[in-house]
Amino acid sequence: MTDYLNVYADMALPASGAARDAALQAGAVVEVGATSLVGYRSAGHLLLIGAELDALECAARLRESLTCTIMATRAHEGELPGEAAAARADQRRVTVLYGQPASVGGHLGHFDALLETPRGEALRAADLNGDDHPWFDLVLDLRREPALQMDLPPFGYYAPAGDAEALERALAEIPEMTGEFEKPKFFNYSPDICAHGDSGLTGCTRCLDACPADAITSIGEIIEVDPYLCQGGGTCATACPTGAIIYAYPGPKDMAARVKAMLQAYREAGGERPVLLFHDEDAGADRLHAIAADLPDHVIPVRVAEIGSVGMDLWLTALAYGAAGVVLLDTRAVPPTVRAEVERQLDYARSLLDAMELGGDRLVLAPADDGFAAALQGAAGRAPVTPAGFETFNEKRGTLRLAIDHLYGQALARPQVTAMPAGSPFGQVMVDADKCTLCMACPQVCPTNALTDAGDKPQLNFTEDLCVQCGLCQTACPEDAITLESRFLFDWEQRRQPRVLNEEQPFECVSCGKPFATPSVIERMTQRLEGHHMFQSEANLRRLKMCGDCRVKDMFETEQGSGNTLM
Structure with missing residues (x-):
């Protein structure tokens, strides 16, 4: 409880927010399931990549606490200045190799690099540094175009890219990155419901496209997440249409329970029109500190590891539980990949709310600079629905179904169906009967059983509630008879009722x-x-x-x- 509230302890939140305080207290007592830990061990072996003089000047500042191997991409001509010359002469702590990096990869405590020599050979740099350590623990890449350019590079990899302030921060932090470290394992993955592939075909790639750390790879019909590269950005879980990959710190069920408890306590304390403000633990918390004194009483901050870790299922559940609006606190530290996926998911959720005339503007990504006050005002401009009482589980589609059906039951408009933006995880499969031969290739690859056959009868059936628009059926069809349509069918009975797409007499x-x-x-x-x-x-x-x-x-x-x- 204390740990959850610590981030708010020294914030200058207005004293008038008694209902908000009750909500924060209620959120803190919700027990969150534990997750496993991922361990790193760093012995202080540093690889520096860049021009010889630049690397030697950095090594001069680090060699007292680290063993430095320099991959000099450009040799220095002429006499070296004092500190650089001293580092070059320190053969016990500094090794200089000449060549270009052919590849660099790994993570804190386990980096590997191949050195391309002037003769075109590719040699493991760790084998050339004169000690028995088979890996590098840390990498300082001094080039303006570093080897690794993902939004969230691995722990232990520093790439200032010509930024003098970033270089100073790296030089100050690197000596502290020796010893043993732990972080949470941020994800759980269930390959049984993954829609990535089947029968050698590729379907859904949403998690691979959304990962800011390049921690996810395709291994045939399923994916693999490297827990050492994963930094908890969360957009893999947010983007996953089936719930095959979920955030584990905390899990969706625990997060929904916390939101429900906070909103209930807020109402019981007399609060009205609550707006949930999701913020991350670092830059988001810092930004919240800066604006805390002006935070309206109806705005309830909710701490999460990363704003990308909460998605459409939790936003809509929060509205179903009685929130008037949901605001995600953006910062400049949010990786572009994460921001893009959050905005994509917001488009999907807003389309549903607008179709029901409940107002898509209830969901807001607050801008990273000015405009925060306007964002809050927009999110709080509508009355909340009557709170739902349902409980959720770590099952994404089921949670979405419960939340949307509750909102639909109180909607100002109740359309039968609404169009959704391209890429939405909802929609229908359409079959051209003139092309379809009922070969049944499509139900064989459907990961959710949205498409099924009828046994011995030549009949293709479709259950819209189960379709995640992964595209495997379309890829598998030998006759190009299948097209996908992004839409949402609101009537639950129709969504779950199988319908015949094509049939023939045997x-x-x-x-x-x-x-x-x-x-x-x-x-x-x-x-x-x-x-x-x-x-x-x-x-x-x-x-x-x-x-x-x-x-x-x-x-x-x-x-x-x-x-x-x-x-």
């Missing part, structure tokens, strides 16, 4: 009468093979219309009649 074997295919499959196959030299006779074309058993029997009888032996 095609019966022309020999024995057993159903074994569909007329469109036989027609398409006949059309494609009629020009083939092996299907120029009526007998061979007729054989295409036989079931497997009759086809073999007919071939055997034909061979026997011709006097040949069927091998």
Whole structure:
């Protein structure tokens, strides 16, 4: 409890906000499930990449506490100045290699780098530094175009990119980055409901596209998250349409329980029209400190690890629990990748609210500079709905269903369906019956069972509530018969009711009468093979219309009649 409230202890929040204080106290007592820890160990082996003089000047300041290996991308010509010369002469603490980095990768305590020599060889730099340490613990990349350029580079990797102040901060911090460190494991992943791929095909890539740390990779039909590279940006979970990857610090269920408790305590203390202000623990908390004295009483701050870790499921749940609005406190420290994904998810959620005439302006990403007061005013401009009482679980689609259905029940407008922005995790699959042969490739790859067959009956069924618009069905279709439409069908009964997209009467074997295919499959196959030299006779074309058993029997009888032996 104390830990959660510490961030607000020295804030100059107005004393008039008694209901807000009650909400903060209620949020602090909600128990949050533990997550596992990820450990790092750094022994102080530093790799510096850049021009020889620049790297030596930095090594001169760091060599007392670190072992420095310099990958000199440009040799210094002439006499070295004093401190740089002293560092160059310190063969025990400083090693200089000449060449270009062919590759750099890893994380705190485990960086690897390949050195491309002038002769074109690619050598492991750690093998050349004269000690037995197989990795580098830290990297200081002094080039203006560093090797790693993701929004959130790995822990232990510093790239000032020509910024003198950033370089000074790095030189001050690097000596402290030795020893053992721990951080939370920020995610949980369930491959069973992942829509990334199937049967060698690629479907959803939302988490890979949204990760600011490049911590997620595709490994065939599923993804893999490197816990050492993951820094808790959270947009993988926010972007995931199925809930296969969820934020674990805290989990969605715990976060929703905290929001529910805070809003209930706020109302019981006499508060009205509450607006939840989500902020991160670092730059967001600092910004909140700066504006705390002017924070309206109805605004309740909610601390999260990163604003990208809370998404559409929690925003809409907060509105269903009685929040008048939700504000996400942006800062300049928020990575562009995170901000872009948050804005994308806001577009989806606002589309739903606008369709119900509940006001998409209830959801606001407060600008990183001016405009915060206007953002708060917009979020608080509408009355909250009657609070819901439902409980949530760590199941994203179920939470969204509960929240949207509650809001729809109190909506000013109740449309049957609304169009959604492209990329939305809601929508329908449409099938061109003239092209579809009911080959059933699409239900075989559907990760959520939104598409299903009907057993022995040639029928393709679709349940819209289960569709996440991953596109696997569209990719798998050999006839290009499938298109996707982003939309939301509000009626729960219609959403969960399977509907027939295409069906045919079974095609019966022309020999024995057993159903074994569909007329469109036989027609398409006949059309494609009629020009083939092996299907120029009526007998061979007729054989295409036989079931497997009759086809073999007919071939055997034909061979026997011709006097040949069927091998």
